[in-house]
Amino acid sequence: MGNKKNVRNQREGKDELVQLVSNVNRADDVDLNRRAFIKATAGMSIALGLATIPFSIRAAIGMEEDDDAKEIIALDELPRGKSATFYYPEESDPALLIHTKSGELLAYNSACTHLMCPVFYESEKEELVCPCHKGYFDLKSGHPTAGPPQRELPRIDVEVRNGVVYAVGRQVRHG
Amino acid sequence: MAKKHLYTLVLLVSVAVHVVLLQWTIEAYLGHEWTRVYTLTLIAAGTTLATAACTIGWYRAEYRAAPRHQEGSR
Numbered sequence: 121m122g123n124k125k126n127v128r129n130q131r132e133g134k135d136e137l138v139q140l141v142s143n144v145n146r147a148d149d150v151d152l153n154r155r156a157f158i159k160a161t162a163g164m165s166i167a168l169g170l171a172t173i174p175f176s177i178r179a180a181i182g183m184e185e186d187d188d189a190k191e192i193i194a195l196d197e198l199p200r201g202k203s204a205t206f207y208y209p210e211e212s213d214p215a216l217l218i219h220t221k222s223g224e225l226l227a228y229n230s231a232c233t234h235l236m237c238p239v240f241y242e243s244e245k246e247e248l249v250c251p252c253h254k255g256y257f258d259l260k261s262g263h264p265t266a267g268p269p270q271r272e273l274p275r276i277d278v279e280v281r282n283g284v285v286y287a288v289g290r291q292v293r294h295g
Numbered sequence: 296m297a298k299k300h301l302y303t304l305v306l307l308v309s310v311a312v313h314v315v316l317l318q319w320t321i322e323a324y325l326g327h328e329w330t331r332v333y334t335l336t337l338i339a340a341g342t343t344l345a346t347a348a349c350t351i352g353w354y355r356a357e358y359r360a361a362p363r364h365q366e367g368s369r
């Protein structure tokens with residue numbers, strides 16, 4: 121009888137009562153329960169809500185752009201149906217100047233709005249292509265026409281002065 | 296519905312709301328739409344305060360001492 125009592129108080133044992141509750145892990149019941157779930161949910165919700173604040177701070181700190189005209193290329197050096205790469209407004213912002221077959225000058229930042237891969241000008245079909253994930257942008261508007269990109273390419277305003285093409289401004293969201 | 300259940304429901308819904316707000320904020324930030332970023336942040340701050348208030352309310356309701364049994368009753 122003494123042996124039976126000792127077995128009953130042990131985690132492992134052949135006693136019927138132990139076998140009946142052998143699937144109960146008391147440690148987990150203490151730590152992982154309804155209250156813990158609700159507390160974790162509340163904490164996660166508050167963290168997600170507060171996560172928007174750094175974006176506002178970053179936006180307020182200094183995102184103003186320099187709108188001075190920046191020389192890109194001489195128009196003579198860019199025949200129709202060709203494109204030229206430049207950087208605007210910063211050196212970290214690659215851009216593409218396109219001289220369309222119809223003689224129009226269009227410029228966009230060439231970082232794909234999906235995952236920042238470089239976008240190329242496809243002169244045959246007159247469209248902008250991102251080869252990484254087969255994203256396509258309309259040449260005239262810069263808006264995505266196929267593939268994973270959801271936002272348009274930022275449009276760069278260009279001017280021709282004395283035969284030289286200048287970048288004079290940028291519109292990130294347009295159309 | 297008991298107050299505790301209402302608080303729990305609000306907390307669960309707030310997770311979805313905050314996920315959406317964060318997604319919209321990031322989209323607006325990437326699109327340089329600063330006004331929209333500020334607006335969404337203000338909304339998120341408001342809902343976060345409401346979530347915190349609900350959390351406190353739930354905590355009080357959950358851990359409120361159970362009424363004592365009167366002597367002689369089972």
